[in-house]
Amino acid sequence: MKPGQQIWTIARLELGRVFFSRRSFWVYLLALFPSVIFLGHGLQTRIQARSWSSQQLTSIEAINKIQSGMTDEQVLQLAGKPVNDNTRKRRIRRDEGPDAEKQPEVRRYMMYFDGKRRVDLRFEDGKLVSRNIRDILNFEEDRKVYAGMFQFFYLRLGIFFGCLGIFINLFRGEMLDRSLHFWFLAPVKREVLLLGKYLAGLIAAALIFGTGALLSFLAMVLPQDAGEVQTFWQTIGPEHAFWYVAAAVLGCVGYGSIFLAAGLLLRNPIIPAIVMLLWESINGFLPDIMQKLSVLHYLQSLCPVPVPLPTDMPAVMKLLLAPAAPSSVPLAVLGLLGLTVLVLFAAMQAARRLEINYGTE
Amino acid sequence: MSTEIVFDNVSKFYGDVLGVNRVDLHIPPGITSLVGPNGSGKTTLMNLMTGLVHPNSGVIQVRGISPFAPEKLMKIMGYATQYDAGPRGATGFEFVSTSLLLHGFSKADAERRAWQAIERVGLTAAAKRKVAGYSKGMRQRIRLAQAIAHDPQVLILDEPLNGLDPLVRAETIALFRDYGANGRHVVLSSHVLQEVDVFSDQVILIANGMIVAEGQIKSVRDEIHEHPSQFLLHCKDASRVASLLFAEAHISEIKLAPEGQGLLVLTRNREAFSAALERIALSGIDIDGVIPTDENVDALYEYLIGGGR
Numbered sequence: 001m002k003p004g005q006q007i008w009t010i011a012r013l014e015l016g017r018v019f020f021s022r023r024s025f026w027v028y029l030l031a032l033f034p035s036v037i038f039l040g041h042g043l044q045t046r047i048q049a050r051s052w053s054s055q056q057l058t059s060i061e062a063i064n065k066i067q068s069g070m071t072d073e074q075v076l077q078l079a080g081k082p083v084n085d086n087t088r089k090r091r092i093r094r095d096e097g098p099d100a101e102k103q104p105e106v107r108r109y110m111m112y113f114d115g116k117r118r119v120d121l122r123f124e125d126g127k128l129v130s131r132n133i134r135d136i137l138n139f140e141e142d143r144k145v146y147a148g149m150f151q152f153f154y155l156r157l158g159i160f161f162g163c164l165g166i167f168i169n170l171f172r173g174e175m176l177d178r179s180l181h182f183w184f185l186a187p188v189k190r191e192v193l194l195l196g197k198y199l200a201g202l203i204a205a206a207l208i209f210g211t212g213a214l215l216s217f218l219a220m221v222l223p224q225d226a227g228e229v230q231t232f233w234q235t236i237g238p239e240h241a242f243w244y245v246a247a248a249v250l251g252c253v254g255y256g257s258i259f260l261a262a263g264l265l266l267r268n269p270i271i272p273a274i275v276m277l278l279w280e281s282i283n284g285f286l287p288d289i290m291q292k293l294s295v296l297h298y299l300q301s302l303c304p305v306p307v308p309l310p311t312d313m314p315a316v317m318k319l320l321l322a323p324a325a326p327s328s329v330p331l332a333v334l335g336l337l338g339l340t341v342l343v344l345f346a347a348m349q350a351a352r353r354l355e356i357n358y359g360t361e
Numbered sequence: 362m363s364t365e366i367v368f369d370n371v372s373k374f375y376g377d378v379l380g381v382n383r384v385d386l387h388i389p390p391g392i393t394s395l396v397g398p399n400g401s402g403k404t405t406l407m408n409l410m411t412g413l414v415h416p417n418s419g420v421i422q423v424r425g426i427s428p429f430a431p432e433k434l435m436k437i438m439g440y441a442t443q444y445d446a447g448p449r450g451a452t453g454f455e456f457v458s459t460s461l462l463l464h465g466f467s468k469a470d471a472e473r474r475a476w477q478a479i480e481r482v483g484l485t486a487a488a489k490r491k492v493a494g495y496s497k498g499m500r501q502r503i504r505l506a507q508a509i510a511h512d513p514q515v516l517i518l519d520e521p522l523n524g525l526d527p528l529v530r531a532e533t534i535a536l537f538r539d540y541g542a543n544g545r546h547v548v549l550s551s552h553v554l555q556e557v558d559v560f561s562d563q564v565i566l567i568a569n570g571m572i573v574a575e576g577q578i579k580s581v582r583d584e585i586h587e588h589p590s591q592f593l594l595h596c597k598d599a600s601r602v603a604s605l606l607f608a609e610a611h612i613s614e615i616k617l618a619p620e621g622q623g624l625l626v627l628t629r630n631r632e633a634f635s636a637a638l639e640r641i642a643l644s645g646i647d648i649d650g651v652i653p654t655d656e657n658v659d660a661l662y663e664y665l666i667g668g669g670r
Contacts, residue, residue: 001465009462017449178444184413185442186463187435352429356413357375358444 010196031212042223254295371419439508
């Protein structure tokens with residue numbers, strides 16, 4: 001049997017266990033969480049828009065004519081009955097200070113809807129003091145939100161901990177179950193066994209998190225305006241979808257190799273998890289060459305939409321959250337694969353030395 | 362190519378704890394029993410020759426193959442470990458057939474061989490049940506099936522007779538004899554010498570990680586026969602079994618075991634005792650297990666080795 005066939009046989013035998021292990025059930029939750037959030041957001045917006053449209057739809061012209069200083073009655077005459085209309089009267093309390101008299105007696109909030117945008121109006125003592133118009137679905141904004149979610153949650157936490165759960169169990173879990181000897185008693189080189197197990201973990205993780213990335217991306221895109229969505233798919237949409245899925249899959253490639261090696265070298269998975277998380281977090285502070293030893297650095301370089309960081313964010317936080325100097329796409333892919341090969345090579349050396357000594361586990 | 366299993370000045374330590382120390386062995390084909398008390402180093406020796414642990418010093422060769430080359434060694438070797446666990450959730454059949462797939466057999470071949478091996482250990486009816494639900498004896502047998510399924514030249518068995526009932530024990534011993542008679546190695550361990558002396562060609566006595574004695578069992582067998590052995594019989598109808606055994610001339614003593622576990626039987630002839638148990642079992646009386654309780658192997662060594670000095 002050739003090593004390639006052996007690797008595939010081992011991967012096939014392991015796949016069922018990796019996919020359906022009770023230990024890694026939470027991995028599915030991590031992978032699907034963003035899809036649920038974006039799907040929920042899209043559905044809620046659609047349902048709300050339908051409900052508002054059925055109550056009262058106001059024309060864009062009427063909304064544009066609403067100006068500051070108008071009275072509530074004038075607005076009602078101009079735009080008709082609002083979707084929401086709440087009035088709050090101020091209650092005077094004994095302990096209120098000398099500024100109490102400056103406070104308005106009556107506040108009225110109205111909301112109009114033109115089918116796409118909602119207009120929130122605030123009246124104080126009958127006069128319009130604030131007008132806020134915003135799209136209920138803003139594709140541009142949602143894409144930035146998605147980029148933020150993808151980089152700060154999906155890559156840093158979701159795929160990170162998902163791979164920890166999947167890959168660390170490939171060897172360490174079997175030691176705890178006292179079943180690793182089963183594999184060691186097969187006529188298979190340890191290096192081949194390691195690659196077979198890695199392949200099983202990679203297929204499972206890539207499918208779970210690649211699908212999760214694609215589903216959440218679709219859940220973000222599909223509820224948007226049909227015209228915008230069509231334009232998006234005809235231009236940059238497929239490329240963006242590809243790179244999000246590619247970043248997720250490459251994340252599994254990189255983190256998978258590290259946690260597989262950690263499962264061979266260390267007994268407690270918490271230690272490599274904390275060390276890795278710290279390393280990935282402080283990466284922005286490190287010199288250029290050190291930054292290249294981070295999985296996250298390469299993954300962020302692949303993301304198609306940069307995450308806008310608030311201008312008033314402290315510099316330290318910016319360093320922690322932003323990729324310091326993104327690599328080019330080919331360099332990012334090659335760098336990540338190179339890092340993975342290095343880690344797998346070290347893991348192979350550890351696998352060759354590994355002994356079955358369940359008593360000490 | 363050498364046909365022996367060779368240990369050349371092999372030592373193994375687990376941290377500060379001694380596993381085995383300066384072991385020199387040449388194990389020829391045939392049935393070889395490693396005998397020693399619990400913790401004496403039997404399993405360490407077996408794990409060393411199968412590559413599950415690595416020596417701190419010395420060299421091991423199994424028929425000319427190093428245990429550091431599992432891709433070659435495991436083609437000619439089958440090892441029934443003492444570890445109970447296998448792949449999680451696997452049935453007996455899956456446990457054996459999966460192992461054969463790793464050996465490179467096609468699916469059809471792996472399934473055919475798995476059924477043959479399972480039939481050989483008498484587990485066909487339970488093959489589709491999960492290993493996790495097997496009794497201790499059934500687990501022993503499925504591990505044995507896995508070890509023999511690819512028809513290895515070297516069979517290593519860690520305490521293979523533990524927990525087997527008399528009938529299965531006799532069948533299993535017949536299997537060992539069959540294997541050992543064809544120029545293959547059968548290396549098994551036990552902590553009770555009397556359990557294995559009947560069918561072993563050679564015995565290696567080990568204590569505290571060191572080889573105490575090794576040699577042809579035949580030369581010491583008669584001597585051991587004079588030494589009475591004690592067994593614990595697990596059976597529901599203890600009084601009936603006791604009355605049948607009392608009729609046997611080789612029985613010196615029968616006592617009720619503490620806490621109603623069964624009977625403690627002292628015999629001067631293990632072969633006759635084994636035959637008597639088979640007759641009782643075949644007559645329809647349930648005997649759930651036979652466990653040698655003469656665990657004071659150190660005393661036995663003293664008896665064996667002291668007598669030889």
